[in-house]
Amino acid sequence: MGIVNKLVTWSRVKSPWILHFNTGACNACDIEVVASITPRYDVERFGLLLKGTPRHADVLVCSGPLTRQIESRLVRIYEQMAHPKFVVAVGTCACSGGVFNGCYNIKGGIDSAIPVSAYIPGCPVRPEAIIDGVVKLLGSLQNPTEAPATPIVINPPEESEELHG
Amino acid sequence: MDLNNVVKIPIGPQHPCLKEPACFTVSLNGERLAGLDLRLGYNHRGIEKAAESRTYIQNIYLIERVCGICSHSHPSCYIQCVEQIAGLEVPARGRYLRSLIGELERVHSHLLWLGVAAYEIGFETLLMYSWRDREVVMDILAMLTGNRVNYAANVIGGANRDITEDHKKDILKAVDVLEERTKYYIEVATEEATLIARLSNVGYISLDDVKLMGTAGPTARASGLDYDVRRDDPYAAYKDIPFKVITDTHCDVYGRALVRVGELMESYKMIRHIIQNIPDGPIAVKAPRKIPAGEAISRYEAPRGEDVHYVRSNGTDKPERVRVRAPTMVNLLSVPKMLEGDNLADVPITIAAIDPCFSCTDRAIRVSDLDGGNAKVMTWNETRRFGIDWYRKNGIDFTDLNKRLAGRMR
Ligand code: SF4
Numbered sequence: 174m175g176i177v178n179k180l181v182t183w184s185r186v187k188s189p190w191i192l193h194f195n196t197g198a199c200n201a202c203d204i205e206v207v208a209s210i211t212p213r214y215d216v217e218r219f220g221l222l223l224k225g226t227p228r229h230a231d232v233l234v235c236s237g238p239l240t241r242q243i244e245s246r247l248v249r250i251y252e253q254m255a256h257p258k259f260v261v262a263v264g265t266c267a268c269s270g271g272v273f274n275g276c277y278n279i280k281g282g283i284d285s286a287i288p289v290s291a292y293i294p295g296c297p298v299r300p301e302a303i304i305d306g307v308v309k310l311l312g313s314l315q316n317p318t319e320a321p322a323t324p325i326v327i328n329p330p331e332e333s334e335e336l337h338g
Numbered sequence: 339m340d341l342n343n344v345v346k347i348p349i350g351p352q353h354p355c356l357k358e359p360a361c362f363t364v365s366l367n368g369e370r371l372a373g374l375d376l377r378l379g380y381n382h383r384g385i386e387k388a389a390e391s392r393t394y395i396q397n398i399y400l401i402e403r404v405c406g407i408c409s410h411s412h413p414s415c416y417i418q419c420v421e422q423i424a425g426l427e428v429p430a431r432g433r434y435l436r437s438l439i440g441e442l443e444r445v446h447s448h449l450l451w452l453g454v455a456a457y458e459i460g461f462e463t464l465l466m467y468s469w470r471d472r473e474v475v476m477d478i479l480a481m482l483t484g485n486r487v488n489y490a491a492n493v494i495g496g497a498n499r500d501i502t503e504d505h506k507k508d509i510l511k512a513v514d515v516l517e518e519r520t521k522y523y524i525e526v527a528t529e530e531a532t533l534i535a536r537l538s539n540v541g542y543i544s545l546d547d548v549k550l551m552g553t554a555g556p557t558a559r560a561s562g563l564d565y566d567v568r569r570d571d572p573y574a575a576y577k578d579i580p581f582k583v584i585t586d587t588h589c590d591v592y593g594r595a596l597v598r599v600g601e602l603m604e605s606y607k608m609i610r611h612i613i614q615n616i617p618d619g620p621i622a623v624k625a626p627r628k629i630p631a632g633e634a635i636s637r638y639e640a641p642r643g644e645d646v647h648y649v650r651s652n653g654t655d656k657p658e659r660v661r662v663r664a665p666t667m668v669n670l671l672s673v674p675k676m677l678e679g680d681n682l683a684d685v686p687i688t689i690a691a692i693d694p695c696f697s698c699t700d701r702a703i704r705v706s707d708l709d710g711g712n713a714k715v716m717t718w719n720e721t722r723r724f725g726i727d728w729y730r731k732n733g734i735d736f737t738d739l740n741k742r743l744a745g746r747m748r
Contacts (some may be wrong), residue, residue, distance in 0.1 A: 195358045197381045201406020201487040201697060203357055204450065208476075210467035211453075227352070243359060243380045246351055272403050275391075276384040297406060297487050 185231055186314045188220035192230035192254075196247055196283055198237025201297035202264035206234060209300035216304055219311065227253040232310065238273045239280040240264040251287045259290040259314070261306060268292045291325040344372050349685070351380050357454070358696040362685070369681050373608035376676045389660040394420055394494060394629055397657065401647075402488050405695050406551050407450065410436075410443045410489045411640035412662065412746055418636035419490050419649035420657075424494075424629050426652055430575070432496030432623075434616045437484065437575040438509075439491045441605045441612070443515065446475045447641035448598045448605075451693045452523065455595065458686045459536050464526070471519045480511050481505065496622025506613050513606050520602045522586045536591035541676040546587055548736070551672045554665045555643020555694045556601065560593035567639035578615070579608050591691040603698060628655045640665055642693045666695045 195203050209216050224230050227250045229324045231290060239247065251258070262283055265271035270281040283289060290313070293306040345366045359380035381564035385404055391398050400414045412434055421428065428436075449472040455515050457463035474730030476486050482501060483489035483530040501509075526535065543553070548561040558565065568576040584600035586593040635651040650659040669692040676688050679705035 183622045194352055195381070197359070197383055198407075199403040199406040199488075200358065201409065204406060204487065207357070208469065208473070212466050213470060213473040225353070235492070238383065240380060240383055241353070242382065246359070246380070250352055264347065265638075272400055273383045273385070273388065278382050278384040291374075296403075297485075312725075 182315065186311055188207065188222060189231045189311065189314060190222050190224045190229055191232040191234050192224050192227050192250075193232050193234045193236070194247065194250060196235050196237040196243045197279075198264060200265060202236035202266070205297045205300055206236060206263060206303060209303045214300040214304060216307055219304075219308060221307065227251075228255065230254055231258060231259065231314075233260045233306075234263055235260060235283045236263045238276075238284050239279060239286055240278050242278070244280060244286050247273035247283065247286055259310060260287055260311060261291045261293065261308075262289045263293050263303060265294045265296045265297050268294050271296060286292045294326075343367055343553045346740050347682070355701070358694075360694075361697045362689070364682065364685060366682055367602045369683075371677050371680050371682065371685070374677055376670065376673075378670075378696060384659050386662060389657060391656065393627075394551065394657065395627075397660065401662070403658070405664065406487045407695060408441050408640045408642065408645070408664075409446050410491060410640050412664075413490075413492050414574070414661075415441065415636050415638035415640075415645050415647040416439065416649065416660065417462055417494050418638070419495050419634040419647050420629055420651075421543055421625075422634035422636060423632040423651050424626060426495050426623055426625055427473045428496050429623060430494060430622045431500075431619045432573040434612050434619060435497035435499075436492065436502065437579065438501070438609065438616075439479070439489060439497075440574065441608050442475055442479055442482075442600060443489075444641045445602060445609075446472055446479065446603050447693075448602050449475070451598060451641075451690075452595070452695075455591075455690050455731055458690045459533075461533065464523075467521070471516060474512050474515055476510055481508060489559060493622055494625040496620070497698060498622075499619050501616075504529075509609065509613055513609050517590050517603070517606045520599060520606070524599050524603075525601055534592060536590070537591060537687070540591045540680065540684045541594075541691055542590050543676045544615065547675055548670065551675065552668045553643075553672045554668050555640070555693075556594055556597045557643065557672070558581070559610070560597045561589040562587045567637045567644050573636070573638060575612065581608050594691045628653060629657075639661050642666060642695060643669060664695065666692065691705045 193203070208214060210221070227233070233251060233254060235247070251260070261285070263267050266273060268283070269283050270279050273279045274281070280286070284287055291306050291310045293302050295302050305323065313325065347366060347517045348361060349364060350361040361377040361380070363375035363377070364371060385400060390399060398413050398417065401411045401416045404412045409692075446567045451466040453468040453472070456462070456468065479489060480486045482505060483491050483499060521713050543561055545562045548558045548563050553561070553563075562585055564583060564585050567573070568581070569583055581604050584597050584604060588596065631650070631651055631653040633645065635648045637646045638647075645661040645665055648659070648661040649657050652658045660735055673689060674690060677685060682687065682724045
C-alpha cells in the first residue's frame with residue numbers, strides 16, 4: 174500500500190463522514206440515530222461527522238424497511254457515494270423488514286437493494302448498539318478496497334435488570 | 339408575477355433539513371416563494387392494510403410503529419376504539435397510567451421538537467441542550483416500560499405495566515430537573531433577541547385560515563384556537579386532571595414555540611398530579627380475543643395534534659378496517675398557506691414548526707399549486723384505486739398476492 178493510500182485510510186478511519194437516510198422508518202430509529210450524536214452518547218468523539226450529501230459521505234446509515242417508492246432513490250443515493258462506501262442497516266426493519274414484513278409496499282430489508290456492511294437490529298435500536306456497530310465498522314474500514322466479506326451483526330443486549338428498572 | 343422568472347428547486351426526498359423522506363418542489367421568484375408542490379408517500383408502508391390481516395393484539399404493536407415519536411398516542415387511540423366496540427371499562431388506575439405515559443411522551447416529543455426547530459435556524463447549541471435534557475425523560479420511559487421508544491405500555495382493557503413507589507420518586511425527581519431546564523428555555527424564548535427576530539412573522543397563518551383548513555394541535559393553538567381534545571373530549575384520566583390549554587395569538591412560528599414550551603410546563607404539573615392522585619386497584623380488565631361486530635371512532639390529543647382512529651370489527655379476532663388520521667395530515671395542508679410570500683430560507687423552519695411526521699401521514703397524496711389555486715386532494719380510496727389501476731396498467735397485479743398473503747396469515 175502506497176503512502177497516499179495509507180494516509181487516505183488513516184484519515185477515513187479517524188473521521189468517517191456519515192449520511193443518514195430514512196428509507197421508510199417509523200421515526201423511532203431515526204431519533205435514536207440523532208440521539209446518538211447528541212451529548213449523552215456523542216458518537217462524534219469517534220470522529221464521525223453527519224453530512225448532508227451522499228457525495229461527501231463514506232458511510233450510509235439507513236433506517237427503516239425498503240418501501241417501493243424509496244427504492245430507486247436509495248440506489249441513486251448509494252451510487253452517488255464515492256468508493257469505498259459502507260452501508261449500516263439500523264433497526265430490525267432495515268435488516269429484514271421487521272414488523273412490516275408482508276406489507277404490500279415493503280420489499281424487505283435494505284439489503285434487497287444495496288449491499289450492507291453492518292446490521293444493527295433492535296426495534297428501535299438503542300444508541301449504545303449504534304455506537305457498538307459504528308466502532309466495529311471503523312475497525313473494518315482499515316481494509317479500504319471493499320466492504321467486509323462477512324457483514325457485522327450487533328447482537329441485541331441481554332435483558333438486564335438495569336433496562337427494566 | 340412573471341412566470342418566466344420562476345425557478346423550481348426540489349427539496350428532498352433526501353435533504354439535510356428533512357429527517358424523513360418527502361419531496362417539496364419550491365417555485366421561487368427571486369428570493370420569494372411562488373409555489374410549493376408536495377410529494378409524499380416515500381414512507382408509505384401499508385400499515386392499514388396489514389392491520390386487517392393481523393389480530394387485535396398484534397395490531398397494538400403494529401399501530402405503535404405508525405410513528406415512533408407518538409408511539410403511545412397511536413396505540414392508545416386504536417385501543418380506545420377496540421374497547422369502545424367491546425364495551426370494556428378501563429379501571430381507574432389503568433386510565434391514570436395511560437395519561438402518565440401520554441404526558442411523558444408529550445414532554446419527550448416537545449423537547450425533541452425544540453431541538454429540531456433550533457437546528458433548522460442554525461441554533462445548534464439549543465439542539466444539544468434540549469436533546470441532553472430529553473434523555474432525562476427517556477430514562478424515565480425506559481424505566482417504566484422497558485424501551486426508550488415504542489413503549490408497548492397499553493393492552494386492550496388497560497395498561498401493561500404498573501408503577502411502584504420507587505418509580506414515583508424517580509419520576510418526581512426527573513420532573514423537577516426538567517421543570518428547571520424548561521424555565522431556562524422559556525427565558526431563552528422570551529428574551530433572546532435573535533431568536534425572536536428569526537421566528538417572528540415567519541409562517542403566518544390566521545385564526546380563520548386555521549379553522550378553514552382544520553389545522554390541529556399546537557399549530558392551531560398558536561393561532562388562538564382554544565381547542566384541546568384532552569379537555570373537550572376527555573379520554574383516559576384527563577377528566578380528573580386539572581390543566582390549562584395553552585394558546586397564543588402570535589400566529590407564527592414564534593407562537594408555536596411558545597405554545598410548546600408552555601405545554602411542557604403544563605405537562606409537568608399534570609405528571610405531578612397523576613403521581614399524587616393515582617388510585618389503587620387493578621390496572622387492566624381482561625379483554626376477549628374476539629371483538630364483537632361494530633365500529634368506533636376515537637380521538638386522542640397527540641403531541642402534534644388531534645389523532646383520529648377508526649376501527650370496524652366483524653366478530654372475528656381481526657379487524658375489518660383500521661383507519662388512521664394522523665395530525666400531520668391536516669397540519670401539512672396549511673403549510674402552503676403559511677409559506678405564501680415567504681423567503682426560501684424560511685421554508686425549513688416553517689415546515690419544522692408544524693412538527694411534521696411523515697411516517698404518520700403517508701397515506702394520502704396532495705398536489706397543490708399556489709399560483710392557479712387548483713389544489714387537488716386525493717382521498718385514500720381514490721389514491722388506492724389510482725395505485726391499483728396504475729400497477730395493472732404496468733402489468734403488476736396484486737390481487738393474487740393479496741389472496742396468497744391472506745391465506746398465509748390465517
Ligand atoms: S426497527 Fe422498529 S423502531 Fe426502527 S424503524 Fe422499524 S419499526 Fe421503527
